[in-house]
Amino acid sequence: MNGSVxxxxxxxxxxxxxxxxxxxxxxxxxxxxxxxxxxxxxKTEVIKGICQYFxxxxxxxxxxxxxxxQYFGNFPGGQEVVLYHVDLYRVKSARELxxxxxxxxxxxxxxxxxxxxxxxxxxxxxxxxxxxxxxxxPDSETSRxxxxxxxxxxxxx
Numbered sequence: 001m002n003g004s005v006x007x008x009x010x011x012x013x014x015x016x017x018x019x020x021x022x023x024x025x026x027x028x029x030x031x032x033x034x035x036x037x038x039x040x041x042x043k044t045e046v047i048k049g050i051c052q053y054f055x056x057x058x059x060x061x062x063x064x065x066x067x068x069x070q071y072f073g074n075f076p077g078g079q080e081v082v083l084y085h086v087d088l089y090r091v092k093s094a095r096e097l098x099x100x101x102x103x104x105x106x107x108x109x110x111x112x113x114x115x116x117x118x119x120x121x122x123x124x125x126x127x128x129x130x131x132x133x134x135x136x137x138p139d140s141e142t143s144r145x146x147x148x149x150x151x152x153x154x155x156x157x
Contacts, residue, residue: 004149005147005148005149006147006148006149007145007146007147008145008146008147008148009137009143009144009145009146010042010143010144010145010146011140011142011143012142013045016042016045016046016049016144016146017045017048017049017052018049019046019049019146020045020046020047020048020049020050020052020053021049021050021052021053023046023049023050023130023132023148024049024050024053024054025053027050027112027130028112029081029082029109029110029111029112030108030109030110030111030112031112031113031129031130032106032112032113032115032125032127032129032130033050033112033113033114033115033129033130033131033132034115034118034122034125034129034130034131034132034151035047035114035115035116035117035118035132035133035134036117036118036119036131036132036133036134037133037134037135038135038136039089041134041135041136041144042134042144042146043062043116043132043134044060044061044062044116046132046134046146047060047062047085047114047116048060050083050112050114051071051073051083051085054071054073054074054075054081054083054112055073055074056071056072056073056083057072057073058071058072060085062085062087062089062116063085063086063087064087064089064090065090067086067087067088067090067091067100068084068085068086068087068100068101068105069084069085069086070082070083070084070085071083071084071085081111081112082108082110082111082112083111083112083113083114084105084108084111084112084113084114085114085116086102086105086106086113086114086115086116087116087117088102088115088116088117088118088120088121089116089117089120091117091120091121092120094123097120097121097124102121102124103124106121106124106125106127107127118131125151125153127153128150128151128152128153129150129151130148130149130150130151131147131148131149131150131151132146132147132148133146133147134146134147135147
């Protein structure tokens with residue numbers, strides 16, 4: 001990861017949603033957010049907070065079996081925005097990524113793309129993007145450490 005990494009401590013679901021809504025203020029169409037973290041760490045919760053910021057009315061759930069969910073929202077000024085929520089947990093090969101249209105999805109210039117289990121597609125994330133990693137805090141069962149950074153891939157990526 002290039003540049004600085006912001007680190008936040010979330011002690012509750014509401015903290016996580018607040019952090020996510022604050023982060024969402026900087027997002028624009030074309031942006032990609034790659035999510036990393038163990039099962040149950042809170043990746044989907046951060047995505048819910050981002051969707052709250054954009055006034056998404058649909059129920060936001062992890063698309064573990066459908067792989068890609070599409071949501072429609074609005075910026076605070078009213079401009080419409082499309083958000084893709086991609087869950088690569090069950091995807092195990094480059095062929096599967098191709099079959100689901102991941103390449104086309106991640107390069108869509110008019111949508112914000114949020115990708116859970118991004119490590120399954122790191123080799124395809126060659127555009128600048130945000131990285132959100134969520135870890136369980138060692139001192140608490142409910143606290144999380146959320147790190148947000150901006151990645152500028154190089155040719156050697």
